[in-house]
Amino acid sequence: MAAAKVNERNGCIDGPTNPMFVPTDEYTLFNNLLLGTNNFNLSFRFDLYFRKNPFGGEYTVFAGLEECIKLIANFRIAEDEIAFIQASLPPSCEDGFYNYLRGMDCSNVEIHSISEGYVVFPNVPLMRVEGPIAVVQLLETPLLNLINYASLVATNAARHRFVAGKSKLLLEFGLRRAQGPDGGIGASKYSYMGGFDATSNVAAGKLFGIPLRGTHSHAFVNSFMSPDEITDKLLYSYDGSHACKDFVSLARTWLRKLKRSLVLGGIFGETNQSELAAFTSYALAFPSNFLALVDTYDVSQNFDLFTSVVLFHLLIEDLEVVFQLQWPKMVNAARALWAGPEAAGDLPSLATGDCNGFLQKTSIFLAFKGKAREELPPLKLIRERCIKQLDQMRTDHLRRLNPTPYKVSVSAKLYDFIHFLWLNEAPIGELQ
Known part of the structure; x- marks a missing residue:
């Protein structure tokens, strides 16, 4: 992660991340x-x-x-x-x-x-x-x-x-929307420099030592039909001291409570079962690092499935x-x-x-x-x-x-x- 490090093989400073062919006008x-x-x-x-x-x-x-x-x-x-x-x-x-x-x-x-x-x-x-x-x-x-x-x-x-404040975790997920591979690498590096905490860009993590964080894909959500497909339902606590034998049923129980809540005023409507199954399966696999993707179908309908996470995509201006x-x-x-x-x-x-x-x-x-x-x-x-x-x-x-x-x-x-x-x-x- 050292900047402009000296190459031990030739005693010279490493070349740029992207060597340019005749880099001039x-x-x-x-x-x-x-x-x-x-x-x-x-x-x-x-x-x-x-x-x-x-x-x-x-x-x-x-x-x-x-x-x-x-x-x-x-x-x-x-x-x-x-x-x-x-x-x-x-x-x-x-x-x-x-x-x-x-x-x-x-x-x-x-x-x-x-x-x-x-x-x-x-x-x-x-x-x-x-x-x-x-x-x-x-x-x-x-x-x-x-x-x-x-x-x-x-x-x-x-x-x-x-705008987000110092206490919020900011993640850069812009690789697939960036201006080509070079733009994606640069965006990850300089977003981290400007105050973001981590990136989903694996290449940038390897090149610059930026912490990696990610979520699941839309395809993962689409691969489920309902929570009944989940066979391993056991979830251990963070320290392993106790366990929930049927986390799937627990998630369904809390979903029903949210829908009936008078405090929430009935703002939650129908829940997509494939999305509920995907979130539950993901939480079982990564109980201490749960970061779900909310927009596969409808963000407003899926807010009742978890505490939403805001992802920032960089806007480019001259x-x-x-x-x-x-x-x-x-x-x-x-x-x-x-x-x-x-x-x-x-x-x-x-x-x-x-x-x-x-x-x-x-x-x-x-x-x-x-x-x-x-x-x-x-x-x-x-x-x-x-x-x-x-x-x-x-x-x-x-x-x-x-x-x-x-x-x-x-x-x-x-x-x-x-x-x-x-x-x-x-x-x-x-x-x-």
Whole structure:
């Protein structure tokens, strides 16, 4: 479950969960062609940030950093991929470009990033990528791809957790509705990061150490006709100290009591016998881990069979993360805290340091090919960090309806620097 773990066989960071074939857009290849081979190694710095929080909310959970690190640490373009690129581009492209692609890696790339699992806000740099311009331009599309979806799912999971409260068990059952196998794996991972407790996705459990929980299938319900088909009716208590010899009859007795109850006002109607048989059989098989599926026939009619369990299916909405050459100077982010644990606001500042000591550092440093870097924590610790971050936010920032905007300011030196750029670079319109 360790993030970006080192492979003992080759001493390198493991590759991404889903290796992408030439993970870039065609126009980035054209951008590099236009640079010319003499300019491929010019050093550039790009910032990755977003402009608007998703779901009409006022916060976003930053996720996907581990997959970005795995991608960059293993970034190479294979010979068959270069052949495909060469066949797709105009024949006038110079051979030096393809030779450069053959030797391209991220050995000279550095990453400065906000820690994964942090609560983040629009226009605050999430990640700074520094390195040869030809390399970092090719990284634009895969980094956006890996962070957009991950942050979207983690944020949605955090919103569900906030509404459900801390005491409720949240299970992610979205694999069969996900955008393909890759979307299913990512949704399980980042739902867990955002606050869900377990997943039904066996592959995600194996890959990331997420606890597995599941229920029975609709086919299991349809395989029964009535409770009379159940032959083994003995049910032991949790500690094994006593037993119910005929649990099937007991379940039928309590069902009749529920239907006659004046308190419940006769809200229960007919009960599907195959569903009653399936629930009873499942409870006999898993007496301490009973989680039934209510919607095979009719949810309203089946509520009388057990205490219902609410399953959340993630809804996908756009989160636009952008990757731009933004500042000629480095910008860091810090978080101001009140005297208590609550966050007061974020304060982007120049990297030269113009912040007071009460600000909490939010960024980490990562590099590759033998350079020093901060180790990434396992998924479970990232999840704990995310939950702690959300606990530091005021509830009015987190609420679903009409949330209070979170304050993002800039330091005095950064404000003066932005104003200087604006005065010198903004075009002056002509008076008509």
